Amino acid sequence: MGRFSHRSYEKEIMDDLEFEGPVLDQSLKELRTINKLLGGNKVTTNGLNQLIKKNPQESYSIADIGCGGGDMIRVMADWAKKNLIPCNFIGIDANPNTIEFAKERLKDLDHVNFKVENVFDESFEHEQVDIITCTLFTHHFTDEELLKLFSSFLKKARLGIIINDLHRHRLAYFSIKALTRLFSKSPMVQNDGPLSVLRGFSKEDFISILANSGIKNSQIKWFWAFRWQVVVMIS
Template identity: 60%
Template sequence: MRLFAQRSKDKELMDDLNCSGEELVQTLRELRTINRWLGGNYVTTNGLAEIIKKDPQNSFFIADIGCGGGDMIRVMDDWAKSKKKALNFVGVDANKNIIDLAAVRLADMPNVTWRVGNVFDGEFSEEKVDISTCTLFTHHFTDSELVGLLKSLRAKSRLGIVINDLHRHWFAYYSILVLTKLFSKSKMVQNDASLSVLRSFTKTEWIKILHSAGFENFEISWHWAFRWQVTIIF
């Protein structure tokens, strides 16, 4: 279908770095529920496990890029505790309002620090980490921007990168469109959820982007519900 032939260039409401207030709080709350019920969290922790088993050690420093409300950081921390691994995190997001909310929501986690930062700033890659993770983040950028982002993540990360993002597919689009219209109370979620599918990727597109960024060794696997896991191990 023509609607799904190529990535949409339309901007999401979430792309406004000044978004704040109750609408943002409601949006982050609903996104947490959507990810939990549709199984998307597993894609990130599974990729993390693949990298960690290649270089076993007791603790790892993880940068969660585009961390949003911090939900994935808590998911990764709970997973690590179940595996008797210690993780320290830095949550990075360009929206200060989101970082402020995340810091409150995860105030019980002393192993997390927070950064308001732009991934395209030269200083972004100066703080080195073991692993960088991106969950539902990469679809916010054009292909050319993603090439730059991936190069920056390569410079930042010692062991690897885990990307968890959407598969552009008609079933994913119409399913989330209907679900959010029926159950969402957030105008941002109602607008962005289906649009994010249109901005997301096919496997062929991911391969092209990764090659353009200079990566040859990577794994791309499909997971329910319509998620791509891109794992890059150095």
């Protein structure tokens, strides 16, 4: 398996929290298109459907961690509206430039708030929400960091957690490498796209990390194209 047998911890350009400007804007737009074309959005909405069916209530508060340009919040808001489910969203990201981009893109939604916050700050756990979602976020961290992160998630979420992230696989790596070289104008996307796959997960990775985090009631499911869905039932 070689380079695909273990997770890479090489940093992506996107990990620079000071990253900003036209390159950031172009990159976020391209990532939105890639995520939509490869079917990644349904991984999160499918998880929401599971948690909400299990926990019926009048409305839900949902925190999207590592919200980026707000793409997944838009997807979830559209899904909630279509299904007549009242939801309030909080977009959380450590990059203030990304948050400003998201605020502008989602200014037509009146049930969304944003916070510039580092998930490893002590204050992160203080404001509870019903559901935590994170899409293409967890692969940015080492296994050791994820143990701390998931522990914080357990304290912050009342009902459950939905993780949508990449399957580390040879075909996924070479496919996204070819796709970004052909169609991307963003140096960040060309670099980070293939690298993010190398930083992704096998099913065994998730099983181990979840178990070591003290998470017991969870399910892991594979989705096309090369996505893992992890749904943690807390309530």
